[in-house]
Structure formats: C-alpha cells, structure tokens
Amino acid sequence: AxxxxxxxxxxxxxxxxxxxxxxxxxxxxxxxxxxxxxxxRGLRSFRCRLANHYGSTITSWRRNFAAGGRQLSFGRFRDVCREMKCRKEAPELWSQLDPGMSGCLSLFELDPDAVALLGHVRSRIMMVVNTDEADSEELFRRLTSHLIPAKPGQLDIAEFRQVLRNFGFGIEIADRAFTCLDYEGGNCKPP
Structure with a gap:
C-alpha cells in the first residue's frame, strides 16, 4: 500500500x-x-447555518470578521456564535477549525472549498485579462465590455453567468461563485 x-x-x-x-x-x-x-457533523452544520443566515460563508466572513483584518480571533468568533444562538458550541467549533492552536482563523479555515472556488475563478480571469495590476474599476470595465449591466457597477446573476461563460465556466460554477460574492445574500434572511 x-x-x-x-x-x-x-x-x-x-x-x-x-x-x-x-x-x-x-x-x-x-x-x-x-x-x-x-x-x-457539528462543523458542517455550523457552516450551513452561516450560509443559510448570510447567503454564504464568504458573506458571513465579510460582514462579521473582515473588519478585524485577515485573521479572526476567538472572541469575535464567539460573539458571532452568540448572535447565531450557538455560543455553547463555540469552543468545540473553534478547536475543529484551529487544530494547530494558532489562536486565529483565516477564511480558508472557515470554508476551504469556497476559497478554492474563488481562487480558481480569479486565477482564470487574471490569466485571460493578462494583468495583476488593474484596479477594481478597470478590471470590472474590461470584464463587462461586451455587455451593459442593468445596474452600473454591479452584475446580476444572469450577467455574472455570461461573464464567467466567456472564461469557460459553466452555470453551476458561476452560480456558486455568485452566491459566495453576493454581499446582500440573495434570498436569505437578513442578519
């Protein structure tokens, strides 16, 4: 073997x-x-609760944890668990997310699958766009040069699918990426 x-x-x-x-x-x-x-099962359930409450684990990170930088402390994690009515599980969840006991978490530790998906989408876009130095407005303009967004500076799901289709992504990947990036959380209940 x-x-x-x-x-x-x-x-x-x-x-x-x-x-x-x-x-x-x-x-x-x-x-x-x-x-x-x-x-x-508890950790999977927690991720599902975050996704159901905020639209995605990425959105939950952006709304709750991103203000503190790229790392999350246990105190802030516990506060969010309290808001979601699972404070008692916070120590156990934390120990599963931080098995190396570094004392902080990154978004990758919270949801490695979502981070890998967004990393894959980003790398393909940057390969085709052929720049790492474009600012966000210039990049958006280049990505949407073949369509006129319904809302300036924003893409709805159909427009996002069209943009990602040009980079070789299917509807399923586009929908998953859109859900991760949708700050409003789609049809989910507000936090």
Whole structure:
C-alpha cells in the first residue's frame, strides 16, 4: 500500500509541476486530506447555518470578521456564535477549525472549498485579462465590455453567468461563485 501511495504522490506532484508548484507541498496536502480526521457533523452544520443566515460563508466572513483584518480571533468568533444562538458550541467549533492552536482563523479555515472556488475563478480571469495590476474599476470595465449591466457597477446573476461563460465556466460554477460574492445574500434572511 505504501508503494501505491508513493506512486500516487509522485503522479500528483508531476501534474502540478508545470505550474512551478512545490510537489512536496502537494503530496503533503493530499496526504493530510486522505488520512486526516473527517469534518464533524457539528462543523458542517455550523457552516450551513452561516450560509443559510448570510447567503454564504464568504458573506458571513465579510460582514462579521473582515473588519478585524485577515485573521479572526476567538472572541469575535464567539460573539458571532452568540448572535447565531450557538455560543455553547463555540469552543468545540473553534478547536475543529484551529487544530494547530494558532489562536486565529483565516477564511480558508472557515470554508476551504469556497476559497478554492474563488481562487480558481480569479486565477482564470487574471490569466485571460493578462494583468495583476488593474484596479477594481478597470478590471470590472474590461470584464463587462461586451455587455451593459442593468445596474452600473454591479452584475446580476444572469450577467455574472455570461461573464464567467466567456472564461469557460459553466452555470453551476458561476452560480456558486455568485452566491459566495453576493454581499446582500440573495434570498436569505437578513442578519
């Protein structure tokens, strides 16, 4: 079995080697995902509650945690848990989100799937747009040059789908990304 795992890690590393990624880091990530403890039901439930309450975990982060910077302290996390009526679970949830006991959380630890999705969308857009230095207004203008948004400076879901379709994304990915980025939270109840 060890030989098969080593072969798997080498092949996985070779897949990402053309992107100048550290194959050792890729192998470590794969190993931790394969052999790490699965997420608890309570943590999955908490993420669902955040998403249902705010529209997405990303929106909950932007509304509750982003003001404190890129890291979240336990005190602020506990306050949000209290607002969501799950304060008693805060220590257990925190320990699951921060197993290394660093004392702070990032958005990636709160919802790695959403961060990976948005990172993938961003990297594809930046590859096609061919710049890392455009400001947000210039980037928006370039992305929407082929359509006229119904609201200036904003895209609705149909417009967002059209923009992402031009970058090779399907409707499902576009809808998931839109939900993550929608600060208003769509049809969800207000916080």
């Amino acid at each position: 060890d030989a098969q795992l080593e072969l798997f890690y080498r092949r996985l590393g070779s897949i990402f080697s053309h992107n100048q990624r550290d194959s050792g880091a890729i192998a470590y990530l794969a190993h931790s995902l394969l052999f790490g403890a699965p997420e608890s």
